[in-house]
């Protein structure tokens with residue numbers, strides 16, 4: 001029976017269990033069955049994913065590596081809200097100097113974190129340059145929608161709908177083209193709310209419907225900007241993306257990079273002996 005430290009945090013209600021493991025000696029290679037049990041909302045603590053906090057061994061100047069796992073135990077390349085919650089933890093523990101940019105290593109390379117205090121406390125991540133790809137189709141509740149393929153390090157399909165209710169209960173995964181997405185996909189349904197303002201719901205690969213998805217919000221903002229004919233080369237453009245758990249802001253910069261900004265909090269911490 002092992003005991004270990006854990007924390008719980010969320011970014012716009014995309015929630016994570018954090019497992020500090022600085023030297024990689026506590027959890028080693030996380031067992032997918034253990035991750036799934038821990039994330040289960042009935043037989044575990046409940047979370048959309050796990051963030052193992054481990055020292056980075058990669059080149060690139062990042063001291064910390066975010067070892068992210070989906071709730072079903074699978075590995076994903078990237079998690080935008082995960083990086084923001086991870087960064088909140090590093091700051092709260094005094095593990096990084098928040099007065100300047102902080103690089104964090106992920107499976108999708110280094111992401112640069114900026115801590116903003118004014119006008120509200122926000123954690124912003126330079127997500128690199130996402131790629132707007134082609135169109136395919138997704139289907140939910142017997143209706144099919146055109147969906148834009150956006151690669152934010154992980155795969156997304158963005159479908160515009162008249163009303164977010166069109167996405168149904170999202171208790172089951174919408175259908176998608178497995179030839180376009182052989183490794184699965186995160187699917188966002190988007191409703192227009194105003195100029196450069198949209199709302200979304202998401203069905204995440206490996207987690208089901210969640211109340212927010214950072215990479216999903218980036219995919220949605222870029223798909224909306226492209227549909228609006230906006231070119232960031234003419235100047236930075238910011239979209240407000242409402243998710244079920246709050247609001248995120250995505251800035252698409254002239255250099256093609258997308259910056260994801262929003263709140264992130266740690267809500268609990270403790271030591272656990274896992275009996276499950």
Ligand SMILES: N[C@@H](CCC[C@H](N)C(=O)O)C(=O)O
Pocket residue numbers: 014049070075076077078079080081082154155186204205206207210212213214215216
């Ligand atoms: N919630 C995350 C995305 C997590 C990974 C995703 N489920 C996948 O499998 O690609 C975010 O905030 O980006």
